[in-house]
Amino acid sequence: MKKTISMLLAALMLFSLAACGGDKPGASNAPGQGGDGGKYLNVMLSTNVMSLDTNLATDGDSFEVIADCIDGLMQMDADGAAVPAIAEKYDLSDDGLTYTFHLRDAKWANGDPVTANDFVFAWRLGAKTNTEYNYMFCDGVGNVKNADAIAAGEAEPETLGISAPDDKTVVVELTAPVSYFPSLMYFPAFYPINEKFYSGLEAGTYGTSPETYLSNGAFVLESYTPGTASLSLKKNDTYWDAGRVKLAGINYQVVGSSDNALTAFKSNTLDLVTINGSQVASAEEDSALSSKLKVTGAGYMWYLTFSQTDKNAQGGMLANANLRLAISNAIDRESLVDNYVMDGSLATYTAVPPQFAASATSGEDFSADQKKFADYCSFDVAKAQGYLETAKSELGVDSFEFTVIYGNNEGDEVAKVAQAIKSQVEENLPGVTLNLQPMTKAERLDKMQNDNYDVALTRWGPDYADPMTYMGMWVTNNANNYGFWSNAEYDQIIKDCTTGAYVSDYDARWAALYEGEELVMKEAVIAPLYTKSNANLIADGVSGIEFHPVALNRVYKSVTLG
Numbered sequence: 081m082k083k084t085i086s087m088l089l090a091a092l093m094l095f096s097l098a099a100c101g102g103d104k105p106g107a108s109n110a111p112g113q114g115g116d117g118g119k120y121l122n123v124m125l126s127t128n129v130m131s132l133d134t135n136l137a138t139d140g141d142s143f144e145v146i147a148d149c150i151d152g153l154m155q156m157d158a159d160g161a162a163v164p165a166i167a168e169k170y171d172l173s174d175d176g177l178t179y180t181f182h183l184r185d186a187k188w189a190n191g192d193p194v195t196a197n198d199f200v201f202a203w204r205l206g207a208k209t210n211t212e213y214n215y216m217f218c219d220g221v222g223n224v225k226n227a228d229a230i231a232a233g234e235a236e237p238e239t240l241g242i243s244a245p246d247d248k249t250v251v252v253e254l255t256a257p258v259s260y261f262p263s264l265m266y267f268p269a270f271y272p273i274n275e276k277f278y279s280g281l282e283a284g285t286y287g288t289s290p291e292t293y294l295s296n297g298a299f300v301l302e303s304y305t306p307g308t309a310s311l312s313l314k315k316n317d318t319y320w321d322a323g324r325v326k327l328a329g330i331n332y333q334v335v336g337s338s339d340n341a342l343t344a345f346k347s348n349t350l351d352l353v354t355i356n357g358s359q360v361a362s363a364e365e366d367s368a369l370s371s372k373l374k375v376t377g378a379g380y381m382w383y384l385t386f387s388q389t390d391k392n393a394q395g396g397m398l399a400n401a402n403l404r405l406a407i408s409n410a411i412d413r414e415s416l417v418d419n420y421v422m423d424g425s426l427a428t429y430t431a432v433p434p435q436f437a438a439s440a441t442s443g444e445d446f447s448a449d450q451k452k453f454a455d456y457c458s459f460d461v462a463k464a465q466g467y468l469e470t471a472k473s474e475l476g477v478d479s480f481e482f483t484v485i486y487g488n489n490e491g492d493e494v495a496k497v498a499q500a501i502k503s504q505v506e507e508n509l510p511g512v513t514l515n516l517q518p519m520t521k522a523e524r525l526d527k528m529q530n531d532n533y534d535v536a537l538t539r540w541g542p543d544y545a546d547p548m549t550y551m552g553m554w555v556t557n558n559a560n561n562y563g564f565w566s567n568a569e570y571d572q573i574i575k576d577c578t579t580g581a582y583v584s585d586y587d588a589r590w591a592a593l594y595e596g597e598e599l600v601m602k603e604a605v606i607a608p609l610y611t612k613s614n615a616n617l618i619a620d621g622v623s624g625i626e627f628h629p630v631a632l633n634r635v636y637k638s639v640t641l642g
Contacts, residue, residue, distance in 0.1 A: 119641045120312070120329045121622065123634075124341055124353040126491050127521055128307055128334050132287035134202065134268045135211045138525070140380070140541050140633060146268045147632050148313055148330065149295040151320075153181050153199065153250065154265035156635060160545065160628050162262040166194055166272070166296070166320075167250070176257030176584075181250040186320040188274050189295045196244030198272035204237035206269055213269040215559055216543070220552050220578040222264055225253040256579040259440070259586070260546050267543050267631050272296065298325045298637045309334040326640045337492040342617070345369075351619045352634075356423040356493045360615045369617065375424040378614045379629030380541040381433040381550070382497070384408075384484075384607040385528070385562045392534050398482070400475055404604035405456060406467035407535075410508040411501055412459045417610050420496040424613035429457045431554075431600040432547045433611040436629045439590055446547050446593070453601040457608065461508045468509050481513040485527055486537035488518035497609070498537050528562040536562065539612070542630045547593045548578065549630075554605055565605045570596055 129145055131137040137146060155165035168184040186194040207217045207230045217227035217240070225241025241253035254261070264270060277294045278286055285292045290301040298321070299313035314329035316322065333350060335341045341353040342362065346369075355363060363369040386404050390396030397403060413427035426434060427450075434447040451458075472478055486498045495518060502514040514535070519527075527533045540560070542549045552558060555574050556566040573596040576582050582589035600606070614633070618625070621642030626635040 119327065120331050121327055121636065121639060121641070122331045122333065122349065122351045124335045124344070124350050125332050126334070126336070126354065127487075127489055128309065129304070129311060129332075130522065131306070132293055132301070132304070134271045134273070135206050135208075135213070136287075137268060138212045139521070143268050144632060144634055145311065145313070145332065146271070147266075147297070148299045148636065149293070149297045149301060149316075150268070150271045151186070151297040152265050152268070152271045154262050156266050156626070156628060156632060158626050158638075160630060162266055165266070167265070170262070177254045179252040179254075179261065181252070183248045183250065184320060186296060187318045188277070189300050189316055189318055190274075190277065191318070192274055192276070193247070194272060194274075194296050195247040196250045197247070198274055199250050199270075200242050200244050201275040201278070202271060202273035203242050204240055205273065207231065207237055207240050209233050212559065215552070216264065216267065216269045219255055220555065220574060221258075221544075221548065222261070222270075223254045223256045223258050223579060225255055256583045260544050263544050263631075296320075298322075299327075299330060302329060321637070325637055327636060330636060336489055339492070345617045345619070348619070351622065352625070353617050354423075354614045355617060356421055356491065356615060357496070358422065360422050360424075363615075363617060372617050372619065374616045374618060376614050376616060376627040377435050377629035378541070378612040378633055379433075379436050380539045380612040381428055382494075382537065382539045382609045382612060383428075384501070384609065385536050385538055386604075386606075387531055387533055387535070388563050388565055389531055391531055397475055397477070397480060398534065400471050401603045402467045402474060403471035403480065404607070406464045406471060406509055407505055407512070408457055408604050408607035409460050409464035409467060410505045411607065411609065412504055413609055414459070415504075416497055416500055420500050421493045421610060421612075423493075423615035426611045426613070428608045428611045429453060431597045431606060431608060432550045433542075433608070435611065436542045437545050437547050437549075440586055441590075446590075453598060456601040456604065464508055468512070472511070479511040479513070481515065482534040483515045483517050484535045484537060485517045485519060485524050485533050487521035487524050490521050490539075494537065501537070501609075529559075531562075531564060537609075538562070541633075545630050547597070548574075551593060551596055551600070552578075554600055563605055565603070567599060567603070570599045573599075 125141045127141050129142045130139050131142055132146055151165040153167035154162040157163045166183055166186050167181040169182050171180045207214050207227050209231055214231045216222050217224040218231055219228050226235050226239045229235035230237055243251045274294050281292050287293045288306050293301045295316050298319050300316045302312040302314045304311040310333050312331045315325055338355045338357050338359040341355050342359045344350040345353045363373050386398040388399040417425045417427050429450045430447045432447050434445055437446040486494055498516050502516055505512055505514055528536050553560040554565055556571050573592050577589045577592050582592050622639055624638035624640050
């Protein structure tokens with residue numbers, strides 16, 4: 081099976097896929113016409129959609145549905161490049177600091193025109209201090225003028241570097257050039273919101289039902305209740321590019337286990353599912369399924385993060401780098417992907433995962449060399465035990481007991497991986513005990529954000545195709561720096577790469593990012609585990625699904641059904 085998965089990975093990113101579509105919501109996926117003369121595609125989600133509010137959503141499944149319904153200034157083409165969406169074109173000033181986006185004629189689903197103010201309004205909301213993704217506007221990522229001061233509560237959102245000189249023009253001012261800025265524009269944090277519609281809703285209800293959500297994209301919300309296991313979308317006939325959209329709609333269904341996903345696919349209940357573990361081998365060996373199995377890069381890196389404050393973990397024992405290094409080097413990552421995940425995922429030994437960020441000058445994958453930090457991250461029991469003995473001496477204790485939290489609704493392989501890590505660490509590091517605590521993803525995130533944990537099994541997906549989408553997390557006081565690690569040298573490197581000395585020197589910036597990554601690995605800020613692939617089963621009859629490892633994993637705008 082491993083050999084077959086490797087062959088599948090050779091065709092990893094972009095290709096046309098086949099599936100057959102169902103009718104209106106609630107119907108099976110037997111071929112047929114819906115009441116509007118079209119077909120619905122029936123798609124599996126791994127977790128419940130957490131939020132359809134671009135300023136509250138934090139997970140990939142929510143972002144996928146949002147992107148089905150909302151267009152930003154730019155969108156992804158089949159190769160993942162940024163191409164026009166609501167912005168028909170843009171101009172960039174000679175100094176790289178001012179983008180001027182010129183909007184096409186587009187409408188919201190209620191008939192209102194999409195205007196430049198819709199972007200101004202939404203960005204000002206997103207830049208506030210109480211939004212999860214406000215850092216995307218700030219120095220180090222978007223570099224939008226005044227975003228840092230707004231996020232810190234030191235300036236009003238109205239001072240953000242975005243303006244609307246007229247209804248069809250959006251002007252964005254940056255503090256430093258950002259080479260990947262157009263690609264940021266297809267990430268949901270930068271999507272527009274109709275101010276009049278939003279302001280007319282009861283506070284906190286935006287995006288909680290079809291009546292409280294307004295689309296300008298390919299689909300509109302047809303049925304949705306937060307926290308439930310299903311939702312449906314239907315084609316938006318007022319979409320500016322409606323001629324491209326052939327689907328009548330999409331039915332989403334949350335399926336929490338690979339067993340259930342395989343059963344749903346075999347019974348023609350779902351057209352597109354992801355499977356893992358032994359179900360992948362089962363599909364490979366089934367002649368009726370093997371031709372429908374396609375492996376695609378999902379981009380997400382799973383890793384362990386450690387709380388380094390004295391609030392947790394035996395009074396802050398995990399602040400000791402040697403203890404973290406011991407745990408990291410005691411884990412057999414190849415065993416994790418071969419025996420528990422089993423879907424083509426890649427064992428990962430770097431803080432920035434492979435296969436998503438390539439140098440603009442050399443084309444080389446930033447993390448192609450997975451052995452570059454072997455001194456700090458490998459499966460080496462003797463090394464791990466050496467780190468542990470040093471940690472014992474430094475801390476003056478002989479035993480450690482920590483709790484590992486993980487999501488019990490994030491795919492059934494996650495629980496298997498957690499158990500395997502517990503077994504490996506306890507076997508390879510005598511005196512270390514890991515207690516497992518499953519919980520919902522929402523509970524896990526809450527505990528991590530509020531520093532109420534010891535060790536967490538978590539993941540991060542790249543929001544844009546640059547190493548900074550990972551490395552920005554470990555800057556002091558970043559909202560996603562769940563270990564609360566702080567290193568002045570690292571902070572300076574990131575500053576130099578985003579707003580300072582290397583911002584216009586691409587090769588120097590790339591080299592400095594390597595140095596920063598080495599600091600993260602040397603101190604075992606995280607223990608990288610594996611980079612996720614998706615083993616997809618797709619029913620016969622569909623072409624045009626686009627799969628991406630960055631920002632939006634699946635796009636359906638060009639899907640056609642046979």
